[in-house]
Amino acid sequence: MADRKPIVYRQRFEKEAMVHIDALMRTARRMTKSDTDAEDLVQETMLKAYRFFDKFEEGTNCKAWLFKIMTNIFINNYRSKSKAPQSLTFDDIDDSFLFGQLAKNKEMSDPEKEFFSKIFDKDVRKAIDELPEDFRMVVILSFIEGFAYQEIADITDLQIGTVKSRLHRGRKLLQKALFDYARRSGFIKEPLN
Amino acid sequence: MNCRDALRLLFDVVDNEASESEIKKVREHIQSCEKCAARYEMEQKFKKCIEKKGKFSPECEKLRDKITQQLDDIDPGSGGADLFPSPLN
Structure with missing residues (x-):
């Protein structure tokens, strides 16, 4: 040749x-x-x-x-051909949602410790898989593969500001999803309002 | 630094993107602010938890062999045993 x-x-x-x-x-x-x-x-x-x-x-x-x-x-x-508009209400989720939920749980002595030690690997992966694609990509590149913001911007051809905001939203969605899993599995109790 | 500034820098610090001086100021603040300290700690734990539990080692021996084979097909003689021809030949 x-x-x-x-x-x-x-x-x-x-x-x-x-x-x-x-x-x-x-x-x-x-x-x-x-x-x-x-x-x-x-x-x-x-x-x-x-x-x-x-x-x-x-x-x-x-x-x-x-x-x-x-x-x-x-x-x-x-990439999934039909990019349906993402009607997620992630902006409704408070920035400190998980922190707030864990902190106000007075029934448990250390809800944070319970949460982080008991959350299943498979639930973490499922929660990542269920993120909307745009967020999933930056979350994986940052959280799992450890790339810096600038490297993620280069890899995805996005502005660094977009990387940061997607990462921010992705993190919020992930926290919400994992908190819901934890509650469903029963090792985190529903806080009384 | 007040709580608002400390929280503005939260994810930059957690994601290892903050400057030395920013980190120093945040550190000073959280030493005297229990609430911010707790928040920082939780976000750091969260990130570590995702990294640890979300990171799996995939089974890729077969895939590696397949790719190696394809590279051999593209460039015969560029890889495998041909790299080290036996001195006896």
């Missing part, structure tokens, strides 16, 4: 890019909510990354570069 890549190209790719497959897969799973779609998405991402690996600047953040490629493919090919 005429445009065959030199061996060092492949070696560098293995060393710098292949190590991020776990993180990509984890995020792809949360983005697509499907194991099959997630595998396809990661595969497509890695092949594209390989093809354009000469565009990756050595010494910069390879994980962020891969996430940007994946996010682009996801937005173009995988």
